[in-house]
Every structure is written in structure tokens, then in C-alpha cells.
Amino acid sequence: MATVKRDYYEVLGVERNASGDELKKAYRRLAMEFHPDRNQGDKAAEDRFKEVGEAYSVLSDPQKRQRYDSFGHAGDSMPDFGGFSFDSAFDLFDMFFGGGGGGGRRRGGPQPGADLRMNVDITFEESVFGAGRTIEVPRKGMCAECSGSGAAPGSQAVQCPDCGGTGQVRRAVQSIFGQMVNVSACPRCHGEGRTVAQPCPTCHGQGRVDERQTLDITIPAGVDEDVTLRYGGQGEAGPRGGTRGDLYVGFRIAPHPHLVRRGQDLLYELPVSVPQAVLGDRITVPTVSSEHQIELPPGTQHGRVVKIAGMGVPHVRSGRRGDQLCIVHVAVPTHLNAGQRHLYEQLGEREGKPAEVKKGFFDSIRGAFR
Ligand SMILES: [Zn+2]
Ligand SMILES: [Zn+2]
Structure with missing residues (x-):
């Protein structure tokens, strides 16, 4: 069935004379709401995400907007309009929110784990002379039962049959301008390229579990509250074998009595x-x-x-x-x-x-x- 494109102004929910700021605001809100990372496997949300991105990419460009205002969607077929794919929608989102704004989204392969930040309480004397300290970091760790794969012991994560391990699916869709190919994150494996037939019972197929990791750190002599130490790879484990994020440690220094x-x-x-x-x-x-x-x-x-x-x-x-x-x-x-x-x-x-x-x-x- 051919889908009729909705009006771009209607998609963003703005008036036809909306200012650049109003467009930005509308796009920010809608793109966050329908981002696929927040709506895992929700096909309707995915489509809305792309639609919102396309509408914003046209209306935020004065030339394209003028052409759209004159010709409507028929202007789309003009040479430099280009096809607007899911990748374009993601790229636009990343650009709009400044690169990693989407939380380090990557297509294909496991998602990396989150960075963590902790504040450690230290005495005034420790801040002056330095000290060693053992801290406990509550975080998501790799599931030992399945070695992070998410697959039940004896079974294995297998290449996703829907996307052949690429994490992306290409879909030919009919539009009133003819056939177009949409590329989107594979809904079956959520872009990871692998699926688990029998989920690990310990982690329910997530490949990671809650853990409290102890870590020996050194409080540097002379440390102040604006100093942050970075411990690479000590953050959260990613789901199903995703790389670990980093741990950032700051200090809260108790006041001295005199x-x-x-x-x-x-x-x-x-x-x-x-x-x-x-x-x-x-x-x-x-x-x-x-x-x-x-x-x-x-x-x-x-x-x-x-x-x-x-x-x-x-x-x-x-x-x-x-x-x-x-x-x-x-x-x-x-x-x-x-x-x-x-x-x-x-x-x-x-x-x-x-x-x-x-x-x-x-x-x-x-x-x-x-
Ligand atoms: Zn897949
Ligand atoms: Zn497991």
C-alpha cells in the first residue's frame, strides 16, 4: 500500500509561519520522544522518528522550505532533495544533539556500556597528603553464567537471521514517487546483529547483571573538588558483550575545623x-x-x-x-x-x-x- 506523506508542518505540530526556534523546539521534543533507543522494537515510533527528522531537515533549510511551501511534497523529487533514510534521521539527530547526545548510539554490534560518575568523601587531611582508598562501585557487570553473551549455557548467540548480522534491515517501500529503500536498525536484534534463542536464566538474555565491584584508588596529594579521575573500562558493561564504559571519580572534601x-x-x-x-x-x-x-x-x-x-x-x-x-x-x-x-x-x-x-x-x- 502506498503511504501518503503527511504535511511537514503537521508532522512537527507547528504553524506554517513557525520561526526557526519553534522548529528547533518541536524537533528536539519529538526526536527525543520517538528515538528508537527509547522505543526498542516499536515500528510506529521508528517511522515517526524518521518522519520528524525528514520534516525538520527540510523546514530548517530556508531554500528547501521555500520550495516545499511552493510545491509541497512534489518538491521532494527535485535533484538535491536526496532520499531521506533512517541513517539520515540518526545523523541529523546526532548532529542536532552534538554527537554523543543520543547516548553513544551505534548501529551494528553490541551497545557500549554507560559511563559512571562517583563522588568519594575524603577528609581534609587526605586531600592534602593523599591516601589510598578502596571504593565499592555498584554497576552492571558481565554475567559470569553466559560470559556476557546472554545465551543459556549450552546454547549460543547466533547471527540474526533477519539482518544477516549487519544489524540493519533495508526495506523497499512504495511511495507516490516510486520505490524507495529504507535502512533501519533491525527490530529483531535491535541492531546488534546477533540474537539469543535460549536466554541465559541468570541475566534473562541481557548478558549483564548487577554487581558491586571493589576498586583500589589513589587519592592524589593536593586534590581539590574540581579534580576528576578517570578509570578507563571501569564503568558499566554493555548488554550482550558491549564494551565497558568508563568510571569518573570526584571528591567531596570535609571542611577543616580551623x-x-x-x-x-x-x-x-x-x-x-x-x-x-x-x-x-x-x-x-x-x-x-x-x-x-x-x-x-x-x-x-x-x-x-x-x-x-x-x-x-x-x-x-x-x-x-x-x-x-x-x-x-x-x-x-x-x-x-x-x-x-x-x-x-x-x-x-x-x-x-x-x-x-x-x-x-x-x-x-x-x-x-x-
Ligand atoms: Zn537483526
Ligand atoms: Zn547470563
């Missing part, structure tokens, strides 16, 4: 009392590995930065360590007992007005946050 990371440096707010700031003191401060004694000179100003060289975070590649920057915070007392109050009053009487703020005060603070 230290904040800024690039390769660690910032520490150093609380100092007024007498300590005035008279100077030897103060023990926490570092990422232990403690460190610093010498606070007499007359230390609020906001001054005391550097502990080489006690920061190593660069993840070069290994060069940053510094720990201790930013002096002079804690002015808010509650005084009578004795303290008396002492401050005496001080006030003798000292009078404060000295002028030292030049470079703002520079010193800015330096701490570079």
Missing part, C-alpha cells in the same frame, strides 16, 4: 588578645599535620599576616607546597570586670589618641586572599 584552603595556601584566623598584640608572645597554632609555634612580635597589628612557609597544600601535579597564612585577629574584650576596667582607664589616660593606621594595612589583608 583551616580554609585558598589555592595552595591554607588560611588560619589567629586570635590574639590585646596584651599579646601589644607585648608580643609565643603562640602555638594548629597546622594541617600537627602544631607550630610562631613568634608574635611586640606591637603586632590587627590583620597582619604571619606566614608559616611550606605548610600549605601541595600542587596536585608539581607537588610544590603552599604556605599557611595566619591572619592576626586582635580580640577586643567586650566585657570587663572592675579591675580590668580600671587598668584600661589608666592606660587610656596615659596614651591619649591612637597612632595613625600604618600605611599598607589594606595591602596586607589583600595579600592574604590572593
